[in-house]
Amino acid sequence: MTSPTALPFKTDLSLELAGLRLRNPVMVASGTFGYGPEYADVVDLNRLGAIVVKGISLEPWTGNRTPRLHEVTGGLLNAIGLQNPGAEGFIATYLPFLRKYDVPVVVNIWGRAVEDYVRVAERLSSEPGIHALEVNISCPNIKEGGISFGTRVDLASQVIGAVRKVTRLPLIIKLSPNVSDIRPFARAAADEGADAISLINSFPAMAIDIETRRPVLANVTGGLSGAAIHPIAVKLVYEAAQAVSIPIIAMGGIRSAQEAVEFLIAGASAVAVGTATFADPQACLRVIEGLEAYLVRHRIASVRELIRTVRL
Amino acid sequence: MIQLETAVIRRHLPMGADYRLLEMETPRISDAVRPGQFIHLLVPQSAGLTLRRPFSVFRSESGRLSVLYKLVGVGTAAMQALREGDSVSLMGPLGNGFPAAAAGAFPVLVAGGYGVAPLYFLAQRLASKGRLFVGAATSADLLCLDDFRELGWPVTIATQDGSVGVAGLVTAALDAWLAAEGKGRSLEFFACGPNGMLKAVGGRAIDRGDKGWLSLDRHMGCGAGACLACVQKVRKSGAETWARVCKDGPIFEARDVVWDEPGLGENKP
Known part of the structure; x- marks a missing residue:
């Protein structure tokens, strides 16, 4: 009789997603991990499934006035306003650093008009070291556009179709949670040739200082992220998975492997850790380790076997 | 690292x-x-x-x-x-920390309330003794004065309620000293405290042609330069831009800080 501990159970975290080869399905979410160097002292970037860098527009963008951030129960309100160095700034300042690593680099892109999305996608597509684009059609903090693309199916289709025409990079479409039905948006992404969808972006939200009666954020409203939004995200991922067969990257309130596993069962092929990084820069590594431990404990040979396995 | x-x-x-x-x-x-x-x-x-x-x-x-x-x-x-x-x-x-003190300049440290903390650490490591000006709302808000005296630093105190030292803001005490002893001297200012105090002290440094290093405090998120929450408008190569207080600061030279955000650089009543 052999002891059950004689042969340690091995599980495989790797998978292919939208043409990307991921060593594990745990990414870091756009806007919470900078452009790579910020956390590189404390996180070995080569251990990540992928890095999704903060949103890039064609031209540099100054973002909103301050205060831009406010802690609330169970999460965070932010209205950074997509401050970024622009495509050329990113390519010159950050891409050489990222190229030194053996990790897929996903660049989140945004614009105020369809033409902006097209031009930034074109510019980034000609640079080596960028492995996929995540198209942000859902930022709640930009008046000029952003979320309007993410809350009208016709506009979403238009921007996705236009970007699809100009790039051969894998395209991930980041969806807004601020819609009555997520499924038409997921289908629009699939129909327009996207390789994957990611959800959810933060929720439009607001906080007021009761002493001054003024909004806490200079932008008045912001996006709610963190633990509070996780169950909503699970529901939306579950619904999107019913609607489309392209892979889903799930984010929203992941703090440990628990939430990541939930997302995978609900229908996601990969996940991204966001707000939790601020409290624990190594949260993404804890999630990877916890996910592996979960798979071993359940004798699941590959993480791929966990995806879309919710029992109803 | x-x-x-x-x-x-x-x-x-x-x-x-x-x-x-x-x-x-x-x-x-x-x-x-x-x-x-x-x-x-x-x-x-x-x-x-x-x-x-x-x-x-x-x-x-x-x-x-x-x-x-x-x-x-x-x-x-x-x-x-x-x-x-x-x-x-x-x-x-x-963060970046205070720069090495300029050779030959007399260090003038200006603290508001518990902003005295990083200035004590600085005073400990400075090669030459200077003078501390500390302002507080009341005598209960005065901290670390014995620590400075142990270092052999003269301390000038201002309290807004007049319970200790000069009655009023720390800049009043600073101005009196500058008028009496500051003429023709090369000074270097290091300050930590409320925005109104920082703006005022920075203004003194600029007017005198001295360096003024201000330790800014903003609501921070990540602390590592990733989230872009704690930004401060600064002048860089002649243009205005955002600096990250957590990563590019928290210490900024007075000339570089642009005090135009609502509520910044104003004394609260």
């Missing part, structure tokens, strides 16, 4: 009024930290907070690092429960 280190609480002392001193054993960060830098402390998770809390370093020696904090909200309220022997996660050292 930023490090994550589990620190063990060695002392946690009341400092009068709403102030506390937290001394932690944290050898790696303690060895590396320089005056003006800060640490990002993860408040015990039972508090259910989403963000760490940043603190300027007050002392750092023999593997131990201390911060001075004031009870101002839910984070610091939860920190009160920390006992000797408890562990907390620290990230640090963060």
Whole structure:
């Protein structure tokens, strides 16, 4: 009789997603991990499934006035306003650093008009070291556009179709949670040739200082992220998975492997850790380790076997 | 290099009024930290907070690092429960820190309230003695004065209620000294305190043609330069741009700071 501990159970975290080869399905979410160097002292970037860098527009963008951030129960309100160095700034300042690593680099892109999305996608597509684009059609903090693309199916289709025409990079479409039905948006992404969808972006939200009666954020409203939004995200991922067969990257309130596993069962092929990084820069590594431990404990040979396995 | 280190609480002392001193054993960060830098402390998770809390370093020696904090909200309220022997996660050292003092310039340190903490660490490490000006609302808000006197530094005090020293703002005490002793001297200002005080002290430095180093405090998220929450408008190569207080600061030269955000650089009534 052999002891059950004689042969340690091995599980495989790797998978292919939208043409990307991921060593594990745990990414870091756009806007919470900078452009790579910020956390590189404390996180070995080569251990990540992928890095999704903060949103890039064609031209540099100054973002909103301050205060831009406010802690609330169970999460965070932010209205950074997509401050970024622009495509050329990113390519010159950050891409050489990222190229030194053996990790897929996903660049989140945004614009105020369809033409902006097209031009930034074109510019980034000609640079080596960028492995996929995540198209942000859902930022709640930009008046000029952003979320309007993410809350009208016709506009979403238009921007996705236009970007699809100009790039051969894998395209991930980041969806807004601020819609009555997520499924038409997921289908629009699939129909327009996207390789994957990611959800959810933060929720439009607001906080007021009761002493001054003024909004806490200079932008008045912001996006709610963190633990509070996780169950909503699970529901939306579950619904999107019913609607489309392209892979889903799930984010929203992941703090440990628990939430990541939930997302995978609900229908996601990969996940991204966001707000939790601020409290624990190594949260993404804890999630990877916890996910592996979960798979071993359940004798699941590959993480791929966990995806879309919710029992109803 | 930023490090994550589990620190063990060695002392946690009341400092009068709403102030506390937290001394932690944290050898790696303690060895590396320089005056003006800060640490990002993860408040015990039972508090259910989403963000760490940043603190300027007050002392750092023999593997131990201390911060001075004031009870101002839910984070610091939860920190009160920390006992000797408890562990907390620290990230640090963060930020740029004060630059090396200019040769030949007399250091003038200006503190508002518990902004005195990073200036004490600076005074400890400066090669030459200078003078400290400290302003506080009341005598209960005056901290670390004995520490400065032990270093042999003269201290000038201003309290807004007039209970100790000059009655009024610290800039009144500073201006009197500048008029009497500042003429024709090369000074270098180092300041930490409320925005109104920083703007005023920076203005004195600019007017005199001296350097003025201001330690800014903004609501921070990540502390590592990733989230772009704690930005401050600055002049860089003639153009206005955002700097990250956590990463590009928290120390800025007075000439570079653009005080045009609503509420910045104004004294609250």
